[in-house]
Amino acid sequence: MNSDLKTTIGLEIHIQLKTNRKMFCFCSNKGEDESPNTFVCPICLAMPGTLPVPNIDAIEKIIKLGLSLNCQIPEKSKFDRKHYFYPDLPKGYQISQYDMPFCKGGYLEVDGKKIRLNRIHLEEDAGKLIHDGERSIVDLNRAGTPLAEMVSEPDIDSPSQAKHFMQSIQKLVRALDVSLANMEQGHMRCDANISVTNGTKRSPIVEIKNLNSFRFVEKALTIEQSRLQDEFDSYSGKEGKVTRGFDSKSGVTYQLRSKEEAKDYRYFPEPDIPPFDLTDKSFIDIERLKNEIPMLPEQKMAVLAEVVGDDLAKAILKIDHKDATLGILGDGSIDKKGKLMFGKLIVNNKEVLNLSREQMVDLAKVLGEKVFPSNILRNIISEAVKSGDLISSINIADDKSSLTEAVDSVIKNNPEAVKKYLAGKKETIGFLIGQVMRELQGKADPGEVKSSLENKIGG
Amino acid sequence: MKPLYQLTIKEASDLLEEKKISSLDLVESVFKRIDQVDEKVKAYLLLNRDGAIKSAKLSDERISRGKRIGRLDGIPISVKDLLCTKGIETTAASNILKGFIPSYNATVVEKLERAGAIIVGKTNLDAFAHGSSTENSDFQVTKNPWDLNRIPGGSSGGSAAAVAADMCLASIGTDTGGSIRQPASLCSVVGFKPSYGRVSRYGVIAMASSLDVVGPLAKTAEDASIMMDAISGPDDLDPTTIKENENFTNLKPISLKGLKFALPREFFAKGIDEDVKSVIMKAVDDIKGSGGEIVEISLPSVKYALSVYYIIQPAEVSSNLQRYDGVRYGHSAYRDRNDLKLEELYTNSRGQGFGKEAKRRIMLGTYVLSAGYYDAYYKKALKIRTLVKNDFDKAFDKSAGGADFVITPVSPTPAFKVGEKSNDPIQMYLSDIYTVPINPAGVPAISLPAGFVERVTSKLPVGMQVIGSFKDDKRLLEASIALQDLLKIDEKPNL
Known part of the structure; x- marks a missing residue:
């Protein structure tokens, strides 16, 4: 057991943005619980000839998120195409951002530690595959949902800190009203990278995919952390990266890919969407967004x-x-x-x-x-x-409170008269009223003074 | 009076306006012509007979009520089968889309229908617009109406042949590297490639997104401007459209006197057919004769344009063709065998559905975008693309004594024979050498009939390319109307 090993964790968090329409078409963004393929259109189905129309609201929301995480908002940004074949990706490429994300750098303080961010970029979510025995069924309601991908630097040093980081991000996006951020519904998903080092040698970097609850983030990372610590002496330091999955039912991680496959996404600038000039106020007003941040x-x-x-x-x-x-x-x-x-x-x-x-x-x-x-x-x-009308209620109360004070002091200073009144000499009340009126320099209603005295003395 | 199918849009429109003919007469005349000659020419992939007759009747009704929409109302036109037409099969002339019926119209189709134009059919093309001869169509080879042994050019070969053979009054084509201008030139019709973004690309099956332009093929430049009036303008469904609207209504010829026309040296060097060159030089002399100023210039970066084009274009093609995966529409290997694994579904569907040229471009494009080659090819090509653009900016810079328009040939040779270059992709690519540089620059250009060259068996048309500065589409069309009046090429093919 090598408990003196330093742990390094970095997170990639996907956050679905809460917008009315999808990222590049005019479909409602609220199809997650609806019947499959009912919230789709020629654009998000990638029918021939259709083109993406970027959702400015999503761009504003990711920039707000970036501003509140101290990110740098660049002058220019653009979308890129990321290619791969999969049935949940209708175009055969995902419109994402490669080298010019909307938000660069930034940080978030967690447990008194500054966790730096690498970037936050905007992309579209894929659809869902529902596996049904030997077949798989495609549901594209989710395809095209705006997705912010936040990439942290490997500044997190424990599984619990990773969990706290996620929790802070959830609070933040909810306060900003940019995402519903329910993890169990997949609004917020996380891939975590973890490695341990003794300062001269590093374990393989393990990427754990698709962690969909705070508990799982902490649990999966804790399991991997001990495994990497236990096996540390057997590492050469040249293993590179491995990808593992996490089975939340059994609580174990399992190998997905032994060696990082040479993935080539063939990124290139999305030619259907002109680059954005973020200094152009007619397109986006960063100052206004700053002011809108609660x-x-x-x-x-x-x-x-x-x-x-x-x-x-x-x-x-x-x-x-x-x-x-x-x-x-x-x-x-x-x-x-x-x-x-x-x-x-x-x-x-x-x-x-x-x-x-x-x-x-x-x-x-x-x-x-x-x-x-x-x-x-x-x-x-x-x-x-x-x-x-607050002021007149204060004035009335003011008057009322001086009446009460005067009544109290007259009762206190004239015990004889009060005694007589209580003994049955009701006419004594006239004397007491006179005393209160004198104290209030005549500024009171004698009827009110009378009832106030009667209430106070009782009897 | 000449047969109705021979009319220009302008002539037919005037006759409809004066109620001397009906739209139904016109449409029936066009179909009759199609029935007579398309067996030989094979310009059409699909005829919209019933729909067209129905629309013609509606148009006639409007006209009788004095509610004619505009100059295209009741005019029979055709559309390249690369544009999606709601409820009408749209194939891109590729097996992979055979049987595909879109649920939506391309914006251009939508605009034409709203203007009252009548779509008589969908014209043939090189599959996915990959080609310069229309021989790459998966369905049929279109013939040049001037010589049925020769190709009509491409990829909008069906549209050019249909207009040249009077099988429609005008057509819609697309142009990524010359696909409107080159067939227009080889068939002696007018082909206009607008500035990039002047016409919406929504619903136009993408070839190379940053180069694709939609435009008209017509009998006259004036007709082309009537078509532009209907189809141009910003579109909320295409973020790359130019924001400002341009008015193409009732364009009139402008005087050529005092206009400066520049001839770029690089376009008249070796490689050009001498007969083609003399047709262009004769036209240039005519322009000079009517007061136009002729100057020689150099566009030094243009020599790299073809290379740049054959990097950027296949890169975008390979990406745009990713969506044809046999899962949602089009040809799917799953239909024959539902026990296929996902990987097999992809490779079989694409392997069976795509033709040779699409596969060639997918491989080229995938290569130039792949890790380790991106910087060497794609990124470098983007840089040189900027240089090509700068060359044109400089040529048109009025403050530095720049020209109003640039004149070049459209194609280095007249129409070649069917099969002559189909096994030699490089020779095929070189036939676009004068049209390709225009697309990376985004500037507007037109192909105007300039004359003919005599060959043993036939005389073959030659077109002249006139290029304008970016967004100067209107003035280019006005000058083209004047140039057409001057050149007076109005012969028809003998079919």
Whole structure:
């Protein structure tokens, strides 16, 4: 057992993009669960003479993904043809990207480690083969679905880190709304490369194909890692690359190809689609895409925690799906206390989320200056949600709260009169009303003062 | 009055407009002509008799209601069998597509039908447009109407022969390295290859995507412009179409006076038939006589153009033919034997379905794209392609005293005999030497009837190629109308 061997893992992740139409035709992209070959057209069936029409929405989505992973977006990009024969590939070539992908480089931090990306490119998915005894049946509903292929550098050093990388990517593409990213449905699939080295000699690089759950990624890599460690002494260091499959039922990997077959895809630039000028704003506006990228969960957490602390930030993220708090925290017209109080409030009172953006700003400003008893605050908010007018609900509440204070202090300072009233001398109420009216300098409705006193004293 | 089938589009259109003839008369006259001569010429692979008669009646109805769509409404035309026609068998003249009936129209076919044109049939071609003689058709050999022992040129040989023999008023061809212009030249009709992207390629069975162009073959340049008016323009289904629309309505001849015509030295050097050369030089003299300026230029990179073409073209061909795998449509070995393994299904279907020339190009193309050879061949060819393009840009650069148009022969020889070159692919490839360089450059070019050369048994047509700058299609057609008025070649073959 060579446990001091260093493990090197790289991932290739395929992500189906969530678009209305397929990558190069006008078929709906929602045929995955429908009857076979019902979401197809002459273009995705590769009928003679048909031509691909690139889906700009898919291009925007992959660039958004690239921007949020710190990729470099080049000035020019193009599609290429990758040739091979297989019944799920109607044209006999896949339209993919060879040397000019939409996204170059980039990185993602996982478990405090920067995992570099090599590239993300755009291509079309193939159809599905359904094996039925001696026959195989072709379903082309999926053929032509936009697919982003992300290739990491071999920066991952453990199977669990590989799993975390995949999980972060899933969170990211969902936050960006570029993919449904359900692994069990094949929206996200992964090939993993793993090797171990002692610094002078390297084991063969094992590629494990088609891992379709987070668990399988970790499990298959763990199995391969121990196998490579166990067999390390028997390697010459010149084995090169081997491809293995993973059987999720039995949990074992098995050899697919002993030696990497000399595959020749005969890539060449797709002549049916002119190259793209990504600096041409009439084609694609990278600045707009940058602005459209929502804050990602980790970024939100960091921004919130800075003002309200970790615990409150976590609580806010759980309930505040509209990112209202983030908006308030980013508003320069609100002071720090107002922001903190707003954050505390929203955790205790979801109704705040029903206020308009302007109302929230006003509320946060008031909270910076004043402290309200929580029941009064609750009233203010529900009134404001109903009336749409936050300021007057605050004013009414203000008046109401000074009335309550005055009533409380008059009761406290005139115990004799209260006693008399409770003993049955109801006319004493007139004296108490007068005292409250004096305290409020006449700015109150005597009827309201009366009922407030009666409520408070009881009896 | 001459028989209706002999009319040009312009003449027939005027008569239809004046209600002197009906579209049904015209279509029936054309079919009668086909019945008389196509047994000898063999231009058509398929006749759309019932559909055409039905469409002619609809057209006549529109005309009687004063709702004629335009100048093509009611005009009988033919379409090369490389363009998909909805509900009508489309074969590319290859066994691998025999029996294939598309569920969609090529954009060009769609546009022609919307303009009221009547498609009388699908014309023969070299299978998948691979060839210069139409002898590579898997179904029949088309003969040159001027001499039935000779080839009509290719690959749009069926279209050129059909127009020359008055079996339609005009036709649609495709041109990847001369496939419209060379047969037009050998059959004495007008063949127009528009700028790359001027006409949609959607639904046109691909030969070499970056070179393929769709265009008209017609009796006159004016008719060609009427066809262009209907078929050109941007298409959402073809991302390579030119974005701006060009208006080809009612083009009039422009004065040749003061126009600068350039003769590239490289196109008049050795290899050209002396008789062909003198026909072209005679035409050049006529142009000079009517005030056109003639200058000599050099297009130095053109000598590599044929080599470049025979790398890029087979590369794209090999890729475009990958889809014919016997799985979804066309010839499938599975029909005879359903116990085939996948690999056998592929090799048997393709082996049986493709002809010799397709196989030759698949092998050439696969070779030049394969790992280790890509840089040496394909990548280098792309670089030289840019040089060829630059040569033409320079020739037409007005700010540097460039020409309005370039004039060359279309073909180094007149039509050769059937079988003469069919076993020698290199000789066959060389017959395109003057047309091929135009496609990598993407510029528009036209073949105009320029005269005849006398041979022992027959006189054979010679065409003149006029080349314009990229996107200058309209002016090239306007000049062509004027040149045709000047050259006045309106003899008909004797069938």
